[in-house]
Structure formats: structure tokens, C-alpha cells
Amino acid sequence: MNILQQLFSIKNEYINNKKYKYITLFGIKIKSRAEQPPTLLYHLDRYNERNNWPRYELSQEQIQNCKLVANRTKLLELMPKEGVFVEIGTAKGDYAKQILEICKPKKLYLIDFWAMGNEDWEPFVRERFKNEIQSGQVVILKGDSIEMLKKIEDKSLDFAYIDAFHDYEHPKNELNTLKNKMKDSGYICGHDYTRVEIVDCTQYGIIEAVNEFLYKNDQYELCYLTMDHLFMNPSYAIKKI
Numbered sequence: 001m002n003i004l005q006q007l008f009s010i011k012n013e014y015i016n017n018k019k020y021k022y023i024t025l026f027g028i029k030i031k032s033r034a035e036q037p038p039t040l041l042y043h044l045d046r047y048n049e050r051n052n053w054p055r056y057e058l059s060q061e062q063i064q065n066c067k068l069v070a071n072r073t074k075l076l077e078l079m080p081k082e083g084v085f086v087e088i089g090t091a092k093g094d095y096a097k098q099i100l101e102i103c104k105p106k107k108l109y110l111i112d113f114w115a116m117g118n119e120d121w122e123p124f125v126r127e128r129f130k131n132e133i134q135s136g137q138v139v140i141l142k143g144d145s146i147e148m149l150k151k152i153e154d155k156s157l158d159f160a161y162i163d164a165f166h167d168y169e170h171p172k173n174e175l176n177t178l179k180n181k182m183k184d185s186g187y188i189c190g191h192d193y194t195r196v197e198i199v200d201c202t203q204y205g206i207i208e209a210v211n212e213f214l215y216k217n218d219q220y221e222l223c224y225l226t227m228d229h230l231f232m233n234p235s236y237a238i239k240k241i
């Protein structure tokens with residue numbers, strides 16, 4: 001180390017996740033102002049830039065009949081009763097249990113491939129709903145969402161809830177496949193109408209997929225949005241006008 005480096009040096013220090021520069025000038029330590037770490041929004045902006053998002057922002061006309069609902073449990077109270085339902089992405093069956101209790105569907109298809117390190121949840125779900133499976137009220141369709149949806153009769157569904165893979169392509173394909181499966185009065189709903197999973201900063205493509213669907217299918221409108229966890233996990237509902 002030369003004499004200049006000994007007299008004058010700059011070091012970084014992190015305190016509470018904030019970066020400070022320490023300049024040592026002739027042995028005296030001078031602390032800089034903290035530099036904020038890049039925020040979640042910063043990452044999100046870069047991601048949106050790369051994808052050229054948002055491509056489809058909804059207009060006032062497209063949301064004029066949309067009502068806010070406190071949470072996705074309340075949303076079920078507004079849905080048809082004793083109809084034919086599907087949940088795409090069932091996991092342990094927590095929302096499926098609410099669907100059964102609140103909407104009392106005559107048929108509930110549960111779709112999941114249980115292949116993302118959650119293999120144990122399949123036997124759990126089969127045990128949890130064993131009476132309903134035995135009576136024929138619940139039908140488990142194990143496999144990829146699109147392949148399983150194709151097994152459901154056209155124009156038969158009163159309600160669908162999309163909650164499987166949260167990228168852009170999967171919800172987009174699920175929405176398009178569901179179109180032929182719904183009754184004219186049916187509701188297509190889904191979880192996580194949001195751009196980001198805040199815990200691990202995963203980017204979601206659901207808003208893009210849903211908004212694009214609404215732009216390309218103008219006979220549908222957004223009718224409900226839920227406010228779960230201060231809008232961190234909103235559910236949406238769309239239906240034919």
C-alpha cells in the first residue's frame with residue numbers, strides 16, 4: 001500500500017441492508033449518505049422493460065362494472081351455487097374446501113399434477129375429500145392443466161378458478177382453453193392478479209394474461225377484484241357481458 005492509499009481510502013460498509021461509503025482521509029473516517037439497495041420496483045421495471053410490459057392496460061370502459069370484494073372467500077358467496085366447478089391448481093385443497101362449503105357444487109373437478117416437490121399433497125387431498133370423491137361430487141384430474149381441462153365437457157362449467165403456474169403462458173393457455181368449457185353465464189376466476197410475489201420477488205404474468213384475454217375477447221368483462229392481504233394476492237373474476 002503506498003502512502004496515498006494509506007492516507008486516503010474508500011470502503012463500503014453495509015448497515016441494515018443499506019450501503020455506506022467510508023472515506024478515510026488522513027486517518028479521519030467520513031461516512032457518506034446511505035445508498036438504498038435496488039428496490040423490488042426497480043427489478044420489476046427492468047423485467048417489464050425486457051418483456052415490453054404492460055402491453056394491455058385496461059380502459060375505464062373495461063372496468064366500469066367491476067366491484068371490489070373483501071377477499072376470495074367472499075367472492076365465493078357471489079358465485080353460482082350447486083353448479084359445475086373446476087379448480088386448476090389444487091395443492092392441499094384449502095380453497096377447494098371453501099368452494100365445497102360455500103358453493104356446494106354438484107360437481108367439482110380438481111386439477112393438479114402434484115409434481116413440483118408437492119407429491120405428498122395428492123394422497124392428502126384424496127383422503128381429505130374421500131367422501132366427496134366416493135359420492136362423485138369431487139373428481140380428481142391428475143395431470144397437466146391444459147390436458148386435464150380438455151377432458152371436461154364443452155359449455156358445462158359455472159365456475160373456474162385458475163391457480164396453477166403463475167407465469168404468463170400458462171394462465172393465457174388456460175384462459176383460452178376455458179372459453180369453450182364455460183356456460184355463457186359462467187365465471188372465470190383466478191388467483192394472484194398481481195405483478196409480483198413479494199416474498200421471493202418472483203415475477204407473475206397473470207395481469208398480462210388476463211388483460212390480454214379481455215382485449216382479445218371483448219364479450220367478456222372484469223366483474224370482481226378481491227383485496228386479499230392489502231391487494232398482495234387479489235383474485236379476479238371475469239364473465240360474458
Ligand SMILES: C[S@@+](CC[C@H](N)C(=O)[O-])C[C@H]1O[C@@H](n2cnc3c(N)ncnc32)[C@H](O)[C@@H]1O
Pocket residue numbers: 087088089090091092093094095096111112113114115116118143144145146163164165170
Ligand atoms: C398455488 S398452488 C394452488 C393453491 C390452491 N388453489 C389453494 O388456494 O388452496 C398451485 C398448484 O398448481 C399446481 N400446478 C402448477 N402448474 C401446473 C400445471 N401446469 N398443471 C397442473 N397443475 C399445476 C402445483 O402442483 C400446485 O399444487
